[in-house]
Amino acid sequence: MRPLFHPAIEDIRPDAILYALSDPERAAIFAWLAGAGCGRTCSALADLGERTIPKSSLSNHFKVLRESGLIRSERQGVEMRNETRCAELDERFPGLIRAILTAYGQLPPEMKD
């Protein structure tokens, strides 16, 4: 398995973020991660929405989120822990993530500070 790629904060591009979150399924995954205190695994959301997302698609969604800089993934034993990079992102792109989650009606309670 190839090592996971995470862009440095300064290499994160706004177009990549918008693209990643322009898919409602990915946006829902991201919102769900943002609402989780601790890192969450991939398989935990096989059916976050109405349909069951195939696992190869799920894996790809996580890859897109990771490589756009939205999340950080780390292998832990047999599974993968994922967490958002919200704090870093908000410094680099002030207000962006919050406005997007709000637009989707998915701003998690923790972020309403």
Add this chain to the structure above:
Amino acid sequence: MRPLFHPAIEDIRPDAILYALSDPERAAIFAWLAGAGCGRTCSALADLGERTIPKSSLSNHFKVLRESGLIRSERQGVEMRNETRCAELDERFPGLIRAILTAYGQLPPEMKD
């Protein structure tokens, strides 16, 4: 020519907006419109960036912006006047447009109020 379609403000979807603006070329066009007091035409920016955009692509960019609800277009004689729907959009999705333009480093001076 088919009549131009503009979604009602309540039908505008956040995923469509993010998708439309996830293309840097489209985002640049939108920012340029947002920075214009009056409506602007399509041909006026044949070479907004470094490369010359083919006119069929340009036409398509405007269509994507229009149908996602970001701009309003109106035929005026032989040309087309385009203007952003920023005010409406900001009511529906507070802070979104501004955060996106800021992320791209293209927030026009008029919007820095």
Add this chain to the structure above:
DNA sequence: TCCGTAGTTCAGAAATTCGGAACTGTTGAT
């Protein structure tokens, strides 16, 4: 070692995007 689980990679089908060429609709000139 062998099995089960979590997730990745591969590959072909389907869908989307891109852009040149032809077309439409409007204005102004002859």
Add this chain to the structure above:
DNA sequence: ATCAACAGTTCCGAATTTCTGAACTACGGA
């Protein structure tokens, strides 16, 4: 009225991207 020029749209084939089932890899436990 006819013609030409112009702004923009539509069409359509090529290239690219997305989707997902199937095969595969990696790790942990028995």
